[in-house]
Amino acid sequence: MSTSPLLTDNSPQIRDDLPILFLAVGNAGGQLISHLPKRVPELTYVAVDTDQSSLDALTFERKILLGETLTGGMGTGGNFDLAQQCLDAGEDQLYSLFQGFKVLVLVAGLGGGTGGGLGPSLADRARESGLIVISALVQPLEAEGGTRRNLAESSLQQFRETSDGVMLFPLEALKSQEDPSMVLPRLLKKCGMEIGRAMGGLAVLLRSGWLIPLSIQDLIQTLKRADGYCRLVAVSADGEDRIPHLLDQLFSHPLIDRGSLLAHSGGVVVGMLCGPLTPVSDLERISLEVRRVLRSDADLKIGVAQDERFGSHIALVVMVAEQWSTAPVGLELLAEENALEDEEIEAGGEQSALKTRKMLVQGEIELATSARYKERFKGMAPTIVEGADLDTPTFIRKGLRLSFHKESSS
Amino acid sequence: MAHPIAVLEIGTSEVRVLVAEPREDGHLMITGVGRYPSSGVRKSELIDFENAKICLKNAIIEAEKNAQVSIQEVLMVFSGDHIRQVVNRGTVSVLSPDRIITADEREEVMEAARAINLPHDHEIIHTLTCKYYIEDRKDGVLNPDGMEASRLSLDMLILYGQSNRLRNLFRLAEECALEVSQVAFAGLCCGLSVLTPQQKEVGGILIDLGAGTSDYVVYSDQFIALAGSLGVGGDHVTNDLAAGLNLSTAQAERLKIKYGAAMVDLSSRGRRIPIPPETGFRAQEVLSRDVNTIIHARMEEVFELIKAQVDKDVRKKNFGAGVILTGGGAQMTRIQDLASRVFQMPCHIGVPREISGLALPSESPEFAATVGMLKYSLRSGANATRGPVFGNLIRKMFGKP
Known part of the structure; x- marks a missing residue:
């Protein structure tokens, strides 16, 4: 393996100006943070619950029991109203907890009363206190039933309204790769480990000093444009074949639907974490392979961080937007081109005939192209929905480039 | 065993005929199937009458041979993006001295809710009862019988479509010596065919992905809250592949069926698919990823458009x-993965329920609409095969008394 130790000049830089609170809400939240393979020491971890026995089982530095007088420390039993009352009762404790932090990562399960019920309001209170709130939420298994799923849906909707960004961890997606004969506790533990790894990745992503920087705003922007539909995975590898191994893990990861979400995503954030002696060629190779599978119009943000603790390991923390709010690329370009042309013509005081001619030629080209692409529906009334001609191929309207075209043009 | 009934679907990709015998316990026994590749139909609409006639005749011959019956009368299932919906509220006063709502008031309010003005050359296809409202209460009830009120309202979902498009389908059947005794919208039929009463009760979104159109029916709160048809289907996927990869329509169709997937799988990201040559089109290789990117973009859009309609x-x-x-x-x-991702809820494939006989229709989601039409007909009852709406519709189409 060739070595280009470009990264050795820099020592790990920790963002001391960004105090981050990891808050586990409810039983599921506590269990997930307990599954973190290694807690990042610079972060603060606190557990909040309405159930004393759940809190007792956790090894957190700080634990807060909410609504003891209302529930007797017995939990809310899935009652969202009761959960809300518990939150109101413990409001002062929470406001004082938020003091001094700038970012809150709220970890909760969506199916339960505490995580799903008081979680969204808690996120809201944290934002009122000036914190940036990222909610990491676990969706229940389908087998847990319709009532729980409906509660989870309504809770998720509220989280999207009260958080700056939401990351989803559907247990169903994780279950799909496991042996169906596996017993439930083991399955839940494995899912917990996987999500815990991703959460650990998020902690590092937020906290590491970056050689090629990624800021919290990069994450927030991606979360916002994804409208709260984001997935997060963390993979790592060591040894001689670590790069292909790392990429295989990423591209077949169940949390991003065996790579499908990555391939179709409009926005991706990749954090590469490595030791100081990692050669640049390794990082270039990873970057190239990731870019190769992404949509050509995907908004990709890459950061590289180093930390001696990684040794020869390389880890990737990848945040993938499930949805993406953007105008179709083709239309954006067209709008830009038109604006430029308009400016040119106006600036030069040229005759409007030139502009008209350009528009006519452009119109003819568009018509010819559109007719070619709509061969099968020739002579039929087009299917128009909200101004879009749905008979024209979607990939053309969305401005997606195919490898076929890339190869042809190269 | 009762008299056999036949259902006809003139689809964009295939003309299907299903022959069944209803048993005394209400179960349906499929006794014959006729299928013939469609020609002259695009987006579920006739564009070449003569070609479509040939296809229909061939499908009927196959079904007759298969079921060993002679088919003269058919139930017809149809679709098309001309189908629109409107929810109309009718209100009546309860005039009886005790103000108790009876079947008379229900009938009256249904008439009031059905009374709408439609655009020229449009006909009502279905009228579906949603919820009744007592006085000004916001929460509706499913059955107001026996309740006391001074005023009764009803929300009715009315599906309507262009008369001439339906008339053309009837005329095609008539040209093949077939009498159409009943018609129904494919989306509704699919709901009858594949959904259990429990699924309807808890609500669900049914999408019938046809070659010409994608029909949808949404059950919410125990009634049909939305139904419609989007003029985009599997044919558009084929066209997109042909346009994007420089293939003939036939090459693109084969590629879609054999290798197409609605999601890109990165574990096979470099895989190349050989495309055999065809007149005017050379042999080539295409990347599996390109194929699935094109399909994904189209199908994602279909689901997103339907989701937007549901949200609205x-x-x-x-x-x-x-x-x-x-x-x-x-x-x-x-x-399923794609639908689940777009709608953010679990997704299942629906296959026709509670039928026996020939295996194919009971195993394939393609037959959901035709099997549903059989059930629709049975539910309407033998005497209601020309119920108020269809009776009027068919009479108007053919000028029958």
Whole structure:
């Protein structure tokens, strides 16, 4: 393996100006943070619950029991109203907890009363206190039933309204790769480990000093444009074949639907974490392979961080937007081109005939192209929905480039 | 055993005829199937009458041979993006001295809710009862019989479509010596065919992915809250592949069926698919990723458009049954994953329930609409085969008394 130790000049830089609170809400939240393979020491971890026995089982530095007088420390039993009352009762404790932090990562399960019920309001209170709130939420298994799923849906909707960004961890997606004969506790533990790894990745992503920087705003922007539909995975590898191994893990990861979400995503954030002696060629190779599978119009943000603790390991923390709010690329370009042309013509005081001619030629080209692409529906009334001609191929309207075209043009 | 009944669907990709015998316990026994590749139909609409006639005749011959019956009368299932819906509220005063609501008041309010003005050359296809409202209460009830009130309202979902398009289908059947005794919208039929009463109760979004159109029916709060048809189907996927990869339509169709998937799988990201040559088109290789990128973009758009419609028009969004897919498109690899992702709820493939006999229709989501039409006909009852709406519709179409 060739070595280009470009990264050795820099020592790990920790963002001391960004105090981050990891808050586990409810039983599921506590269990997930307990599954973190290694807690990042610079972060603060606190557990909040309405159930004393759940809190007792956790090894957190700080634990807060909410609504003891209302529930007797017995939990809310899935009652969202009761959960809300518990939150109101413990409001002062929470406001004082938020003091001094700038970012809150709220970890909760969506199916339960505490995580799903008081979680969204808690996120809201944290934002009122000036914190940036990222909610990491676990969706229940389908087998847990319709009532729980409906509660989870309504809770998720509220989280999207009260958080700056939401990351989803559907247990169903994780279950799909496991042996169906596996017993439930083991399955839940494995899912917990996987999500815990991703959460650990998020902690590092937020906290590491970056050689090629990624800021919290990069994450927030991606979360916002994804409208709260984001997935997060963390993979790592060591040894001689670590790069292909790392990429295989990423591209077949169940949390991003065996790579499908990555391939179709409009926005991706990749954090590469490595030791100081990692050669640049390794990082270039990873970057190239990731870019190769992404949509050509995907908004990709890459950061590289180093930390001696990684040794020869390389880890990737990848945040993938499930949805993406953007105008179709083709239309954006067209709008830009038109604006430029308009400016040119106006600036030069040229005759409007030139502009008209350009528009006519452009119109003819568009018509010819559109007719070619709509061969099968020739002579039929087009299917128009909200101004879009749905008979024209979607990939053309969305401005997606195919490898076929890339190869042809190269 | 009762008299056999035949259902006809003139689809964009295939003309299907199903022959069944209803048993005394209400179960349906499929005794014959006729299928013939469609020609002259695009987006579920006739564009070449003569070609379509040949296809229909061939499908009927096959079904007759298969079931060993002579088919003269058919129930017809249809679709098309001309089908629109409107929810109309009718209100009546309860005039009886005790103000108790009876079947008379219900009948009266139904008449009032059905009374709408339609655009020229449009006909009502279905009228579906949603919820009754007592006085000004916001929460509706499913059955107001026996309740006391001074005023009764009813929300009715009315599906209507262009008369001439339906008339052309009837005329085609008539040209093949077939009498159409009843018609129904494919989306509704699929719901009858594949959904259980429990699924309807907890709510769900049924999408019938056909070659010409994608029909949808949304059950919420125990009634149909939305129904419609989007003029985009599997044919558009084929066209997109042909346009994007420089293939003939036939090459693109084969590619879609054999290798197409609604999601890109990165584990096979470099895989190349050989395309055999065809007149005017050379042999080539295409990347599996390109194929699936094109399909994904189209199918994602279809689901997103339907989701936007659901978000806009359905007030209570309790869909415990999730998304249920039927039609030929439901057989595409990983289509469930995509639907599940877009709608953010579980997705299942719906296959016809409670039928026996020939295996094919009971195993395939493609037959959901035709099997549903059989059930629709049985539910309407033998005497109601020309119920108020269809009777009027068919009489108007053919000028029959």
